[in-house]
Amino acid sequence: MSEAKTRVPIEAGFFTVPEDREEPPRLLATRCNACSEVFFPRRLVCAKCLSQDVSETEVGPRGTLYTWTFVHFPMFGSSNPNMTRYGVGQVDLPEGPRVQGVLSGKRDEFRIGMEMELELETLRENQAGDEIVIFRFRPTEARAS
Amino acid sequence: MSLHDVAVLGVGMVRFGAYKGGKTLTELARSAGFGALEDAGVNLGDVGEAYVGYMQAPIMSAVKIMKEFGLTGLPVTHVENASATGSVTFRDAAWSVASGRSRIAMALGFEAMTLMAARTQSAGRGIGRDTIDSVILPAAFFALWAMRRMHERGTKPKHFAQIAAKNWNYGAKNPFAHRQSDHVVTPEEVLAAQMVSDPLTTMMACPIDDGAACAILGTVEEAKRLHPDRPVIRVRAAALQSERYTPGHTFLGPVVGPASMTHTTAQEAYEAAGLGPEDMDLAFCHDAFANEELEYYELLGFCAEGEGEKLIEEGQTGPGGRIPFNTDGGLIARGHPGGPTGLAQIHELVLQLRGRAGARQVEGARAGLAHLVGGGSVCAINILQRDS
Structure with a gap:
């Protein structure tokens, strides 16, 4: 893909899109100033103690795989012809939130408890030629290999 | 008047199935x-x-459908709570009646999921999938x-397959x-079916359905x-709860919500009923996927945590067992229009x-529980008991 293309999030307000394609994205979260609980996605009221004294924060890019599955159907919203099957998982971030999302990798790669890292996946292009992206997790060790 | 002074006067339903427009929504509901x-x-x-419960309802659907039965001025309210929609209309x-507002x-609940599936397919991949939680298959x-x-x-996986086979074989009756x-469905046949999302196969999942059902109280x-x-x-209990915040809570996805919601709703329902799981003779649950039924054995209090597998291995939730589950085939075989x-x-x-369930009759059944979750985010439990 051309470096000149702009990457646009599928929906604003959920994750960062770094200019440097080598840099992992981070998730846009909320920290409660009263009880310190952290939430993804962002919210205006603490779900634990109902305080409205909350601050914006960023979380990730690393976490631990809590559970996973592998879906044997093409991904909704993706025009990538290779996206005929895909992983889905829940990842526990050290900051607190458990995040449900798409996984990148093969079916036999995933193990509960393994370290995962955020990246951006291009779903399709919009009419302006921008890449529509969504966050996903991949096994951290996959990057080294 | 209390909830315990409310009785079920009558029931009716249309066989669930993929009518694909062969029966209109109005015909089904009527x-x-x-x-x-x-x-x-x-x-x-x-x-x-x-x-009136209808998940994919356009504006004023409830009143429109009720006019099929007459124009009497009665108050009509539309209810929607995903899979639990019908349970909530009952509640x-x-x-x-319990409040004295009516005697x-x-x-009434109705739905045509086959028409929704057709619309989604014709729209094509990528169309209308503009939100962050719409890319993942809900299953x-x-x-x-x-x-x-x-x-x-x-x-x-064989435990999940045993539950699915049980429900398929109930459905045949x-x-x-x-x-x-x-033919008699075996766990092996269930395991060999097409994989949907590991470890769940198509035969461990509910089909796409149209249908209607109604109760008069x-x-x-x-x-x-x-x-x-x-x-x-x-009616001994009619409980409804939504998500409460739990450790490890997930907020983002096509389906979210903690499994513990079934436990807390069951506690509320048993307390209201003055009955416990030991008083139930049969139960129904949200077996949209077979593994859910296993979790609900424990969350509804029919066995201790971690003993669900034993319950299914011993056949305790099937014909002749201690607590038959989903005797009509459940969502997996009876179907799940919403x-x-x-x-x-x-x-x-x-x-x-009433003792009128034919080949699937639970001998001497006096009390039973019906559980559904909706979108993972609500849980409804109704408990009924027959006077002796």
Whole structure:
């Protein structure tokens, strides 16, 4: 893909899109100033103690795989012809939130408890030629290999 | 008046199935509604209030459909709570009678999922998928439960397959079930079916359905007046809860919500009923995926945590067992259109408590529970008991 293309999030307000394609994205979260609980996605009221004294924060890019599955159907919203099957998982971030999302990798790669890292996946292009992206997790060790 | 003074006067339903427009929504709703009114021995003039469940409802659908039964001025309210929609219409109708607002109330649910599936397919991939939580197949959520349980408890896919096979074989005995297998379904056959989302196969998942179901509720006095020959079937509990924040809570996805919601809702329902799991003779649950049923054995209190596998291995939730689950085939075989699903559970539970459930009759059934979750984010539990 051309470096000149702009990457646009599928929906604003959920994750960062770094200019440097080598840099992992981070998730846009909320920290409660009263009880310190952290939430993804962002919210205006603490779900634990109902305080409205909350601050914006960023979380990730690393976490631990809590559970996973592998879906044997093409991904909704993706025009990538290779996206005929895909992983889905829940990842526990050290900051607190458990995040449900798409996984990148093969079916036999995933193990509960393994370290995962955020990246951006291009779903399709919009009419302006921008890449529509969504966050996903991949096994951290996959990057080294 | 209390909830315990409310009785089920009549039930009706249309066999669930993929009618694909062969029966219109109006035809479906009319058959179920008139069936229930006739079973109760009343007409719309006797009904004081109606609750109508339809998940994909355009504006004013509830009132429009109710005009099929007559124009009497009765208050009509539309209800939507995903899979639990029908269960909630039942709860609202029960409380309408319990509060004294009506002497007889109607709960009606209908849906045509095949038409929605056709619309989604014709729209094509990528169209209308503009939100962050719309890319993942909803089935993946319950598969995530299954994979975690296998990791924690050593549960095997064969346990899920045994539950699915049980429900398929119950469905074959139920004329109202969508899936009526012409042979005995084995766990091996379930395991060999196409994989949807590991470890769940198509035969461990509910089909795409159309259908309708209806229940008429009223005071116990009305029940005795209308059908002195029938046992009175009382509402013992009609509980509904939404998500409460739990450790490890997930907020983002096509389906979210903690499994513990079933446990807290069951506690509320048992307390309201003055009954416990030991008093139940049969139960119904949200078996949209077979592994859910295993979790609910524990969350509904029918066995201790970690003992669900033993319950299924011993056949305790099947024919002749201690607590038969989903005797009408459940969501997996009877079907799961959405709007009417909770009322189909009530339909089967009432037949069972009347002793009229044919080949799938639970001997001497006196009390039963019907559970559904909706979108993972709400849980509804209704408990019925027959006077001895």
